[in-house]
Amino acid sequence: xxxxxxLENIEDMRTREGISDxxxxxTIRALRVGDFVKLTFLTGRASSTGETLTVRVxxxxxxKFLGKLVDGPAxxxxxxxxxxxxxxxxxGHIHSVPKRSxxxxxxx
Numbered sequence: 001x002x003x004x005x006x007l008e009n010i011e012d013m014r015t016r017e018g019i020s021d022x023x024x025x026x027t028i029r030a031l032r033v034g035d036f037v038k039l040t041f042l043t044g045r046a047s048s049t050g051e052t053l054t055v056r057v058x059x060x061x062x063x064k065f066l067g068k069l070v071d072g073p074a075x076x077x078x079x080x081x082x083x084x085x086x087x088x089x090x091x092g093h094i095h096s097v098p099k100r101s102x103x104x105x106x107x108x
Contacts, residue, residue, distance in 0.1 A: 005081065008040035008050055011092035027097045033057055036070065038095040039087065043077030051075045052095055055087050063091045 014021060031037070035057050042050040051074060055067035069085040 005078075005087065006042040006044065007087075007089055007093040008042055008095070009092045010040065010095045024094070024096065025091075028091050028094055031057055031060065031065075031097070033060060036098050037065075037067070038098065039089055039093050040095050041073065041078050041081065043075060049075070049077065051078060053081075054098065055089070058086075065089050065091075 028037075036054050037057060038052050039055050040050045040052045053073060054070040056070050057065055057067045059066035065088070067087050067089065069081055069083055069087055072083050073079070073081050
């Protein structure tokens with residue numbers, strides 16, 4: 001069962017700030033199963049406190065993704081998350097793609 005998590009919608013935040021990251025959009029479009037992405041997990045719906053963690057993509061269906069958590073969180077508010085937890089997310093949640101994502105190493 002997937003833990004209920006709150007993910008920061010980084011695309012919405014960038015849009016509000018007038019930031020357009022075309023390079024990230026292209027990189028996201030090229031993602032494949034097995035690649036790594038960084039997502040920001042928030043400690044609550046109204047919270048701005050969060051932690052950016054690595055997730056390995058396990059399924060892609062259009063703009064929807066499923067992945068497995070690679071990092072364990074350090075923040076106590078995210079203690080329900082464990083390495084290997086299934087995480088559902090979409091393109092707007094992807095904070096970044098590690099440079100070595102396509103070679104299998106999430107942390108170069």
